[in-house]
Amino acid sequence: MSKAEAILTAAQMRAAEQAVFATGVPEYELMERAGAAAAEIVWRAGGKRDLLVLCGPGNNGGDGFVIARLLRARGVPVRVAALGESLTPSSLKARACWAxxxxxIFSAAPATQIVDALFGTGLSRGLDPVLADRLCALTASAGFSYAVDLPSGVDTDSGALLSAVPAFGICVALGAFKSAHLLQPSANCWQRLICADIGIDVSAATVHRLSPPPMFPPKPLDHKYSRGLVAVVGGEMAGAGQLASHAAAHSGAGMVRHIARDLVGGGPDAIITQKADGAGDVGRLLNDARFKAVLVGPGLGLDQDATARLEAAMVSGHPLVLDADALTLLAGKGVDAIPAGAILTPHEGEFVRLFGDLPGSKIDRALEAARRADAILIYKGSDSVIAAPDGRAMIASGSSAWLSTAGTGDVLAGLVAGRLAVTGDRYRAACEALWLHGEAARRAGAAFVADDLLVELPAAIASRL
Incomplete structure (x- = not known):
């Protein structure tokens, strides 16, 4: 898997900074690094356009004073507006260096460019409404806008908006991404996100941003079974199972069997459709050691027959991917009924039915659910989180809003099963499938239907070979 970008909580970021200071680097030196990195980004984006830097009382405001000083030295017409006095030793020093x-802030005139350096990581409460309105007005009047580390008013760990937050052109993450950079609704508060390296060691991070994964073609001696045999157990809605089967067939797996309650036409002839009249037939058809992944859930239904089909799949001994109706059926039985080692793909409603209203950020909830279920979770949404029981997590951001259409979840589930059959690695399979799903959507453009994603999958895979 390719090198991913670390995501830290506010507490982890403070600890990482303290580790830098413990090596003998003064706190103010780190502020100079942060300010210089952000100033370079502003310079490249806005050049010598007039600039207003808004500085808060803490170290985020100190970063702002460094930005202002460095850009003035480059000939940028810079003004600084502050929210009272600076209150930390480093911010006082940065302010003193500003000539x-x-x-x-409440009387400062607008500018073509604006930098929000009021409050960054660690904010625990919203801005005063008058200040929030002022920030929104000044930002709206600027043609170029930048948030230093995070926009003021954003909760670092949850991504919640603690007060009104304007839309920025660029958000400059300092040292590492924070959870709020990838989670909604805060991730929708800027057009472009850039992480500036300031010498923070993030090697111990367990949560990362999902990045394009390397993939590999079949080996010369591979055949359809060595490449991975997938079973999709269908039920009441044959079309959903068929869509998932098609996705698995386009995932790189060697062979797909759709174990269906009702036979339907259409789709690739390479998919073997087998009719199963009941749970006994399902169990018999799954009695094949060559299966590398079994998907249950898309179109399964919620009746007694669906329950029996799910149980037949769960006792088959094959690696499981559980989606849609399978998750709803399991929710009625409690977390202990979830087979250990499965991959679960819940959306928000399914997640709450399975695990209840867990506390913390979406990342916290996903990790706790993965731990409780001893399963890999793909907690779906516009900020999907992949979580493992061992504490690893990936966040996928920036996915196409056009994915909010029927059947795209079935495609994702099929991709997960296919990549699990190919790789044999549950976490890797979840990451690869989620990335391919997003990339296929990007290539499909606008107003697509779920079937259109299937057409884009071969090119998406080829782009990573």
């Missing part, structure tokens, strides 16, 4: 005047 220009400091305006009051």
């Amino acid at each position: 220009g005047p400091v305006e009051d």
